[in-house]
Amino acid sequence: MFMSEAIMTNILRQSAKLCGIVSLMSIRLSSVIDVCLTAIRETSTIGRRVDSERKMIEVDKLTKRYGSFTAVDHISFKAKKGEIVGLLGPNGAGKTTTMRMLTGFMPPTDGSASIAGFDISDESMEARRNVGYMPERIPVYPDMTVKAYVMFWAQLRGERRPSAQVNDVLQRVQLYDRRNMLIRHLSKGMRQRLGLAQALVHNPPVIILDEPTIGIDPQQVIEVRETVRMLGKDHTVLFSTHILNEAEQVCDRVLIIDKGHIIAQGKPGELRDRLQSGAVIYVEIGGTNADAARKLLSGIPGVTAVEKQGAGWLVKSKRDHDTRAEISGRVAKVGYTLLEMRQEQTSLESIFLELVGKDST
Amino acid sequence: MSTWVILRREIAHYFGSPFAYLIGFAFLVFTGLVFTQEIEVVSTAQTIANPAIIPTTLALLLVFIAPLLTMRLLAEERREGTLELLLTAPVPDGAIVIGKFLGAWFYYTALLLITLAYQFVLAAITQPDFGHTIGAYLGIWLYGGATLAVGLFFSSLTENQIVAAFFSMITLLLLWLADGAGRVIGNIEVARVVRTLSLQAHYAPSFGFGLIKMEDIAFFLGIIVIMLYLSIRALESARWR
Numbered sequence: 001m002f003m004s005e006a007i008m009t010n011i012l013r014q015s016a017k018l019c020g021i022v023s024l025m026s027i028r029l030s031s032v033i034d035v036c037l038t039a040i041r042e043t044s045t046i047g048r049r050v051d052s053e054r055k056m057i058e059v060d061k062l063t064k065r066y067g068s069f070t071a072v073d074h075i076s077f078k079a080k081k082g083e084i085v086g087l088l089g090p091n092g093a094g095k096t097t098t099m100r101m102l103t104g105f106m107p108p109t110d111g112s113a114s115i116a117g118f119d120i121s122d123e124s125m126e127a128r129r130n131v132g133y134m135p136e137r138i139p140v141y142p143d144m145t146v147k148a149y150v151m152f153w154a155q156l157r158g159e160r161r162p163s164a165q166v167n168d169v170l171q172r173v174q175l176y177d178r179r180n181m182l183i184r185h186l187s188k189g190m191r192q193r194l195g196l197a198q199a200l201v202h203n204p205p206v207i208i209l210d211e212p213t214i215g216i217d218p219q220q221v222i223e224v225r226e227t228v229r230m231l232g233k234d235h236t237v238l239f240s241t242h243i244l245n246e247a248e249q250v251c252d253r254v255l256i257i258d259k260g261h262i263i264a265q266g267k268p269g270e271l272r273d274r275l276q277s278g279a280v281i282y283v284e285i286g287g288t289n290a291d292a293a294r295k296l297l298s299g300i301p302g303v304t305a306v307e308k309q310g311a312g313w314l315v316k317s318k319r320d321h322d323t324r325a326e327i328s329g330r331v332a333k334v335g336y337t338l339l340e341m342r343q344e345q346t347s348l349e350s351i352f353l354e355l356v357g358k359d360s361t
Numbered sequence: 362m363s364t365w366v367i368l369r370r371e372i373a374h375y376f377g378s379p380f381a382y383l384i385g386f387a388f389l390v391f392t393g394l395v396f397t398q399e400i401e402v403v404s405t406a407q408t409i410a411n412p413a414i415i416p417t418t419l420a421l422l423l424v425f426i427a428p429l430l431t432m433r434l435l436a437e438e439r440r441e442g443t444l445e446l447l448l449t450a451p452v453p454d455g456a457i458v459i460g461k462f463l464g465a466w467f468y469y470t471a472l473l474l475i476t477l478a479y480q481f482v483l484a485a486i487t488q489p490d491f492g493h494t495i496g497a498y499l500g501i502w503l504y505g506g507a508t509l510a511v512g513l514f515f516s517s518l519t520e521n522q523i524v525a526a527f528f529s530m531i532t533l534l535l536l537w538l539a540d541g542a543g544r545v546i547g548n549i550e551v552a553r554v555v556r557t558l559s560l561q562a563h564y565a566p567s568f569g570f571g572l573i574k575m576e577d578i579a580f581f582l583g584i585i586v587i588m589l590y591l592s593i594r595a596l597e598s599a600r601w602r
Contacts, residue, residue, distance in 0.1 A: 103449040128451040139442035155366045156450045
């Protein structure tokens with residue numbers, strides 16, 4: 001009896017010890033697993049060498065020449081994680097060529113660039129793995145189903161078991177219900193979303209979209225813009241457009257590009273402030289004739305130009321002159337009536353036209 | 362890995378498109394006709410049936426069929442703009458070309474395997490020399506690979522499928538005719554060079570009789586390697602435009 005009890009306690013004690021060792025081991029094991037996982041994460045090329053502070057896109061004096069024609073001429077810019085950068089410029093300005101060099105489609109003639117820390121020439125495969133690209137004309141295989149198409153690109157970009165990702169991205173672009181449809185039966189807007197799905201499926205840190213809103217209806221344009229804004233939360237987005245107010249709405253930063261050069265860059269608001277040559281005020285005056293009104297307005301100190309617009313006048317003045325008080329004062333003094341007065345916003349459009357125009361003359 | 366992804370898509374495309382089935386249909390009707398004719402001749406003239414009759418017929422037929430099977434491979438990618446996406450995927454250019462080539466070769470192999478049915482018919486009525494059959498089939502399989510590689514190369518040069526098919530047909534026809542040309546050329550040295558380049562000369566006198574010669578295997582594999590290499594270079598050139 002005693003003996004057996006002693007043996008029992010001994011066994012219990014031993015097993016408790018064993019448990020302790022096991023639990024210790026399991027702690028060790030889990031730390032080992034942790035170390036392994038970090039090692040794996042570090043060796044995986046997606047997002048390697050990149051912390052949030054790093055520049056996701058770094059372009060340094062990138063140049064592309066076709067014979068004697070220079071399509072892109074020494075452009076340099078950077079983009080951080082979570083930034084939406086717009087390339088804005090007229091057709092043929094070099095937007096697509098820039099994007100094609102960044103995506104690894106064509107080698108640059110000169111200069112360098114890196115995507116997520118990988119050089120586009122020396123580490124092309126890693127750089128390409130970190131980019132999602134949607135060309136201007138959505139390239140599709142008409143005979144494939146929506147799902148097979150997205151699956152194909154996911155696998156080609158090295159995703160081993162992309163099924164869940166594919167479903168996920170199809171839901172995001174609202175094509176999940178049509179996943180078994182042949183692409184030839186999709187409408188233009190749906191193809192656009194499919195192009196987006198293809199660019200997002202491998203969850204790349206950098207997304208490059210070439211004119212994503214071209215040729216689709218206004219409702220879809222709004223949707224695409226919203227999607228781009230949403231993408232900007234976790235990805236770096238570079239997108240090109242020739243629509244100015246789109247760049248103004250969507251981008252954190254705008255690069256205005258013309259004839260292969262960046263001619264201006266900055267936040268949309270900043271750009272406007274920096275480039276606005278002065279204030280413009282719209283004034284409508286009652287109880288007088290045109291000549292008298294023009295004479296009155298031109299006589300105000302600081303006014304540089306007076307132009308007729310509709311029923312009223314556009315009064316341009318030097319940057320630091322607020323002429324509004326003076327205008328209303330003088331109008332009242334001579335007995336006319338001030339019908340309307342408002343500050344005109346210079347749109348990015350006029351700045352853009354001014355810049356591009358300057359360059360071409 | 363990426364070659365496999367491309368290959369799988371090509372195979373799915375071949376077996377999913379009506380055009381490929383149409384070519385397969387024509388292929389089998391033609392070989393079937395040739396085979397019945399052979400049986401008829403054999404049964405009336407009391408000669409020995411040629412077990413290599415189908416592969417030997419294919420030697421000519423492939424000049425026309427291989428370009429049709431391969432014309433879309435890269436030309437279509439170029440026209441649809443999907444080439445741009447392929448070339449920006451983290452995939453070596455070689456993997457794209459090799460995947461496409463293997464896809465076409467796989468489809469051709471499937472067609473070839475179906476014609477083996479005729480061998481069973483033959484075995485039921487006579488006693489064919491199976492060594493002869495195996496040699497001829499191996500030969501025409503490699504021969505087919507070489508013609509497909511030529512077709513793929515021309516497909517890599519243009520975005521127009523008809524142009525690709527036309528030029529590969531002309532090239533294959535010239536390579537096929539080189540054998541006949543070699544026979545009429547007076548200068549023996551020149552004639553030998555011309556004949557060495559001909560497709561027919563590496564099939565008919567050897568594989569056609571069930572002879573497996575190393576130099577013939579090397580010839581067809583050599584054509585495949587050279588054509589694939591040139592296709593890869595042509596694909597690279599798309600990056601410079």
